[in-house]
Amino acid sequence: MSVDGEAVRLRTEADEPGWEVDPDDEWGVAVLATVGRQLRLRREAVGMRAADFAVAVGYGEDLVYKVEGGKRIPRQEYLDKADEVLSAGGLVAAAWEDVKKVRYPKKVRELGKLEGKAVEIGVYECNSIHGLLQTPEHARALMEAAQPPYSPDDVERMVAARLARQSVFERDPAPSLHFVMEEAPLRREVGGTMVWRRQLERLLEVGRLNNVTLQVMPTNTDAHPGVDGKIELLKFPDGTALGRSDGAFSGRPIADPKQLRILELRYGTIRAQALPPRESLAFIEKLLGDT
Template sequence: MARGESDGSGNQNWDSDEEVEDEEDSAAVLEAVGRQIKLWRQSAGFSQPAFGAAIGYSEAQVYKVEAGKRIPKPDFLDKADEILNAGGKLAEFKRDVAEARYPKKLRHLTKLERESLEILIYGAHNIPGLLQSKEYATAMFAQARPALLRERFERLVEARLARQAIFDRRPMVTLSFVLEEVTLRRPIGGRAVLRGELGHLLAVSERPNVELQVMPTESEEHAGLGGALQVLRLMTGQTIGYSETQLTSRIISDPREVHALEVRYGILRSQALGPARSREFIEKLLGDT
């Protein structure tokens, strides 16, 4: 069982000891990478402003990366490697930095997503993280209590958005979502953010590998009252489940439990509006917001 911040359905758990340990592990990686970049920069005779100008980043961004307060993007590492003649030593950090972006348990889930042919997600209380726009994800993490430190806040938002690369993965993965109507009406971040999120959902729903359905609040039948769930069908033929509650999240591999989640999701899809009607529903909500 994994505890702490969770990204599968967009829910947030903020206060576990494991989450603090994960954060410390990630910070240690970023600080080590930052020190290496600084040493290479100084050895090459670049000031922070000159180095930033050479790779297309501001002095402030260079400072934050070297201090381990900001995750360097792959482009940053590639350009730094080239400008500083590091011979691939800095570019090699891309994998370490990508892993450090996620809490340990989420690294496992993200790995499973990369190995999936089909992913089925029901979001009970929030719009799933994979469907959140940058503005909406930012507003979601702003709800954390106690509030997050700025550096951690930025890392969590970036990690959530980075997972969305799965939409463009090859081989193509099929993604199915069932969303609660109430989550589409709740103005997290304000009306403008909600409008942007509804527009984002409509754009994502146009992708050939995405099927999006809405569960109306007025529905008298509901198979998902046990909470958010996720089912991942892997390239190996194995099927894995994932579930979350307030303080815990866990990967489920027991065949009987996974089967139960598959059955629930199948019934949820039959109870929700079909993809075409769901799109019409979201379009109307957008017009009314």
């Protein structure tokens, strides 16, 4: 197959990593089925076979069938190219507004939605750097270390989902964000020295924002209420709140005021035992300077 004498190599699943649809995600399945059906109907309306359409958009025929069947989450570039090929006047490209809402796993979408509504977020993280603070390279290195291993497609999807949650830093008005992290994860060179250095630099960038408080819990401190695991607290504009702790209430999200007070007490104690924000940033700067 050639165009103007040059061989055309269509992008296959291996070349163009895509995301399979989670069959348990009812909303996502419905959205993608609708988008896929509209793509197929428009292609058929102009009398174009799937094989010819695949060549025109530069993708493999297998990908075209999967997208049209609602089995594959199309990327924005795919929809833009399809719009052009089908002369849809922007209607196909506009489907991205719906697709982008379901392109991440359901659990991550729900978490991102809560973080997007919260006016205050408090987190104690004991074993790693919190997802809201991770660089893309750091997040990818963590996910690639998982056992059993994730597929490359799954890794890219989870990294993209984690980065999307970081839009919380761009909100206006900005929420109040509090992070307490243990010293040990800060010293772990995840992804190698350069990735680690960039992660420390990112912590310093975020820690200097006016709406962010970042604290380090030194390894040589006494026992504290966070030894049982991670704590998360989210407070919303209407005065309600949501919390979760690995070491309390079976790790389930809780909204009961009495239970929330317990988590708030534990989190407050942890913040009191950690280094103050200024000393914490100086601690990270020293780590960076020692590398």
